[in-house]
Amino acid sequence: MILHDFTYEWDGKSRNGAKPITWFPGAYRVRVVKLVSDDAPVHFLFPMAVLLKPVLKKDAAYQSLKNYIHNFAEKLAAKYPLDIHKTLWVEVRDDSSDSSDSSDSVRIAHLNPDRKLSDITLFSFTWRQARPGELTMLAPFLEDF
Secondary structure, eight states, X not given: OEEEEEEEEEOSOOSSSSOOSOSSOEEEEEEEEEOSOTTOSSOOSSOEEEEEEEOOBTTBOOOXXXXXXXHHHHHXXXXXXXXXXXXXXXXXXXXXXXXXXXXXXXXXXXXXEEEEETTEEEEEEEEEEOOHHHHHHHHHHHTTO
């Protein structure tokens, strides 16, 4: 079930003293998805997914989330009821090539808390290609994305 579908844009500036997602502007289309219904007999390790797709504009060079997914995840988790550790962070890229293998354009970020310093949690993250089962599960949400 699609819970939210919007475009998230940032300018790379800090107005209230909080660290921005990146220090350069960027924009992504975001779709927050609940992968399983409440009455399902199966419990998922990742019941929620956040699908991300870069929005490219002709007049601006926007920053990618490849190295800043942890900052973006923290901002989204603060605004929407998301558990960073139980959310599947999915980046969808448009490839200009007409390859039949769509797994090259869908990547999954795995966020791990490294350590806790007072009230700040630091994250390490890795990106990997989406697995065939994940692609099958996400396919209905990726059709018109």
